[in-house]
Amino acid sequence: MDRPFVFITIPLAIGIILSYYFSFNIFIIFMLIILGVGTYLLNLIRNSSNAIILFFIMVVLGVSLGTYNLNSSILASRVDANIILSGTVDDILWKEDGQGKYIIHINGIEDKLIHSKVDEKIVLKIIGEKNIELGDEISFTGKLKKPLENTNPMLFNYRLNLLSNKIHTTMTIKDYSIIEINNMNKSFMYRAKANFRKTIGTIFDNNLNTENSSLMKSIVLGEYSYLEEENIEKYRNLGLAHILAVSGLHIGIIAGALIYVLSYLGVNRKLNIIVTLSIIWFYGYLIGFPPSLLRANIMFSIFFYAQTLAEPYDSINALFFAMFILLIINPMWIFNLGFQLSFIATFSIIYFTPKIQKIFYPYNNKITYTLCGLLGVQIGLLPIQAYYFNRLSILSIFSNLVIAPILSLPLIIGAIMIGFYYSVPILIPLIGNLLNLILSIQFKLVNILYKFPFGIIKFYSPRIADIILYYILMLAIFGVIKIDKVGLSIKKVIIYYLSILLLFNSIMLLIDKSIEIQFIDVGQGDSILISTKNGSYLIDTGGNIMDSFDVGKNITLPYLEKMGINKLKGVFITHFDDDHCKSLPLLIENIKINNILISYEDNTSKIYNEIKNKTIPLTILKENDLMWLDNDTSIKVLSPNEELIKRGFEGNNLSLVFLLSYYDKKILFTGDMEKEVEWRLIDKFERPIDIIKVPHHGSNTSSTEELLSKIKPATGIISVGRNNFYGHPRKEIIDRYEELGTKLYRTDTMGMIKVKLDKEDIDIIPFIQDDLNVIDILNENLLILSFYAIYYLLSYILIKNYLYFETELTINELQ
Template identity: 35%
Template sequence: MGIILITAIIAAIIPFVDITYIPLLAAILAICVYILLNKKSKAPLIIAITFLLIIFARSYTQKATVDNLTNYLQQQKLNLALEIIEVKEDYYVLSILETKADKIKPGHSLLLYSQKEYTKGDIISYEGEVKQFYQYKNPGTYYPNNKYVYKRYGYISETTGSIQRLESKIENNTTITHIKSKALLRLNTLDIKGASLAPAILLGDKNQIDNEYIESFRDSGLIHITAVSGLHIGIVFMIFAYLVTIITRNKKLSYITGFFMALVFSVFVGFKPSTLRAITMLFIYMISKTMGYPYSLSRSVQVTALVFITLNPLVLLDMGFQFSYGAVLGIAYISPRLRLLDKIKNLYIQNILKITLSVQIALLPLNYYYFKGLPIFSIVSNLLVAPVLPPYLGLIMCYAIFPIGIFRITIEILSNYILIWSKITAIWLHISLVKLLGISIVALSIIGYYLHKNKVISTKKLLALLLCFAIAIGSVLYIQPQVEIYFLDVGQGDCIIIRHKGTNILIDTGGTIGTNIGQRVVVPVLKNLGIQRLDYLFLTHPHYDHIGALKEIVNKIEVKNLLIPHNENMFTNTYTSIKKQVEGQISNTINVKKGDSLSVSKLNIEVLHPSSTYTPNESPSNNISLVMLLQYGETKVLFTGDIESAEKDIIHLLPKVEILKIAHHGSATSSSEEFLSKTLPKHAIISVGNNNYGHPSKEVLDRLNGINSNYHITKYTGMVSVKIKDKGFIVKDHVR
């Protein structure tokens, strides 16, 4: 069954992977086929090939359908009737109710970015364009509007068309909605902490929890309790099965009743991937117990995963699905092998430790891929919180039906208890590649020692294994560059990271209204690189696409020094407003001018423009951009902001450079022939996204071709990384 599931997973993801990974997937498939060929029966091989063909066809067809609909929406001016079905912190989720356009069906989703306040259930009309999401292409960037997973085909706003409210709050009179609304009203009578946490625990409704607590739940390893999952389904099953057992002493009836109540609970909270997985596995468990068959957790996981992937291959792209099944696979396969913990006499502590540790080990690849780290006190937090969850959930359910004072007081006490421990244990270990290798070596050394102690491997094999690990990490450390520069894909804007010997520098923040680019793009990339502190943050000039994400970055990352042009044209309303938002959060603000420099060991950054007295004749905000020359060894990199006509004022200062950040996103008003002929860059980086300005212009691209410069456009290449060593450098695109 495991081999068949691996085959199904590969078939589902093939339409989405980069072509460079196809040989790897083909090799894995070949191994699977080889294993199946060596079995006595050929039935598993036939089944595997059947699933491979069916799931690949379904996955390819579903991807093509989504792509065709997305492309169609971009080419039409539409009239739509829409219902607001979810209210998020910075956007609304809309469901299409009615349209005359071909191919669009009721139920398809869009997002609305608006400064106006709407309520869930509001009906609006829209006439205009549907804009496509810009998929930022950076390592560590997780963008939640994956059109294949969420069927969100684009977004609208007041700037893309005309929006009118038709009805304010349409009433949905279904029984489920009525009961949920009544339950939420009663839970809202709790104190602030209880009213925010209880709806999340009972219904998965996190809208009332502060972002601060959401982060503490994630960092403490308790985020799973705020999303209705197998834990909640299991608790509901356990509560009712236990009650029926006490009353009737009938085991079969208790299993059936427990499952039925868990199913009812699932209907109320909604069938998300984790809920569907849990209730399906619970059904298999209930059938096995009532019919007297042996139950296998691992087989149950495999069967349910295969069913869901066959029905909807795109579910594999859902992060919730990945984490849900990853956790259960950890419990099924890793937990039984943690025999070292069998020495703990207290069975409760032993089981919690086994489950928590196995889940963390299983989810380590996903935590590293999405968040570049792991909650280091997860075991402690789960040991302290897990025992109170069954009575807590039971009390919430009772209070939603019978709002008695004793229930309210107990819920509020337990809510405070959970929130306090989530705060105390909220320490997230951010892991770079080198740290990950180091942790892996320590972990594998411990495992190797345990295997050696139990005479599974010999001393010679253990020493050889440790030597291989040491050589591996030594090789990685040896090839580490001296200077790292990352030109991020932030859409239409600039954001550049520089790292050298523990010093972290950021040039511009990016910024697009309505996208939370700092929170969703820049901060994840910084954390992906293991950066938790910025020693220097340069703002080249006061345009929003260069400084707009300042607040979001400062809220998450410590910034020691903010550096801005020492020029009166910097102090626009945009800059003043954004700077006010971070007042008191940055240690030091420094005005820099022509001639100033920053040195870190052998790295030097010199400001070439502007002087404090410089007065541009035109485009003052662009032409006072900081122009800076970075030099390390023989490698020179020139950063130009959005400088335009001011190029001629500094051209006499410019040396030949290896890498040039093209000014103003490739606008024809910058990067003149004279400028490029003087700098002669081997590589040119153009930071640009979807825009209506024609960036990058054909003239600039022709000029770059004229000097045989390799240009990299972040809209297509994604993040561009430059690794500089004592001799030479390497330029690499994130998307090849």
């Protein structure tokens, strides 16, 4: 086996991914391992091939490692209980405005006077003024919480992000909950970390302007938190985010500079390598060993080791060896964005770049080599960048060609400044002036490129199947998958097969008249996306009322972008409370909106006054207005009317209320209407409805018995925030619906609720469901799996028969 670590690492990663998305029984895992090992030994005795069995064993090993890490937390079993914890401040995430967030390495827990030793980390947020530094020993009391997962598809998953750093729990406390802080017994390593960060801050803050200092601290320490969010977005959109993370580029520059300097000083080769490796590994420790740096250090160590022993060095095998080691250390790193970008970018450089260089063979030079490397990285990272960032930069290659070399020089100059700080500090201001100039030029270039028209393309988040298909296509284009070795007959079969499949899918798309309604989880508020064949519509935009969390920036806009929605045919604003419309200005700035549809004018509303001056048509809908969303989908406005407006009703009772009709399906959208409006709507319903958007988030001022007994909704959907200040939904309202037999879905417990309607059925699919068990999934999807099994079996039989008859015809012709 030429590259053994490629073969064993890929199934290991597959197993880890499976362990996160499906629940596995420990006993079953154990039995599968015994079965795999037994079969492997039996095949050794028989001299049979073990490739498939080894692949299977590594998948099961990945499942077992992932399952263990997901269930290994002692603190997770103490969630919501008052406990006393003690530990060491392992990292400071941020400190500002009388509060801070820290990673605490917990070593002790006191629960009901029982003291236990533990060894895991938590994220601790402290509200109040406390001087807490790296390496301080701290004890405190509070309630542990499990971090929230994403409650809308494809959005940021905070829990998974923390799990990728082996953190299972969080805690938020006031400063008076801290029992003791001890800063007298810090270990050497914590003191070294703290001094290094302090030194970096002192050097750059004292000798560079604020913007340049923030950039250098971000580059050297590998932390985005030093940079303004606007600058992070610029680098990310220009494809330069890798510059801000400590990666192989940084380690290569540092290691290369060290090797050169030590060689110049006459240090022998072996000692030179030992010193260089020692420095880059110690540097890794000082900044917390991010996976990208750990990957680079492992590969450099193998490279230098191979050079020292004059052994061959296989960079791809070394890359997968590094991945194997990292996944053994922390299996959840597979979900870390830095891990994914680092390994995919490195593989792309190693594998795709030489093949691209062959295309430009007659024009080989340093610029061409650089361009080929950048192109290789872009090819490798394209779907990953699209999935996470939804933006692809046309200027990415050019910006990397211009900006990356400029920033390589500051990294070397910064390292020199750090060295001179301990040896010749008098020269630091002079070097700082030079560094300031280079970084300022760099920022000017970034700003110019960022403002370049049509420089950035917005892109939807591709599905996993799309990403896999993309990489298969790239591997085929670059010759990893040898298409030329496939016989002409099989190529014909593949083309016929794909043509039929394409035709079948096209027909299905043409005859599919279904629509989707997605109740996006925006916390305490409403935002509902309606997708029809003619376009997409949004009912309300969500928006925070009191919390500093920006719903539009973090949920509504990112979700629409990930769905590939850059245009809305209409945005309905039911009323002008912040939790229904505050995110509208942000959407107007980033998405093309054809129409804004409201039910009344509100000159006291900041949002209304802002949108009425826009160029987007503003339409006021009135009672009995009828609007067609597509050929089969219409809405009829039920409220408000002129009488309600003249009587001085405002806010909730002027909510836009309408009935959506799709064939014989009826869905009632209610905004925040209250009982005064509900009573006057009762006579407008001729028959029961299928779904009601429960009015006013389940408040007891709405959902009257009179209305519900008339419309008898089969399903109710409540858009409501977790643990909200208002106590929504009220228990008596939930009981009222359940007494009628209405099945309730809630965004606070189920996340986004997707409603799919076709002519015959209504499917309601909550995003958050119970833990998926493999056996249960097989049972629930037995019919679908059977269909695909028969489908592919028939395909195989048809292909075999085609090849057989073609061979027979050829033989007969020859005879």
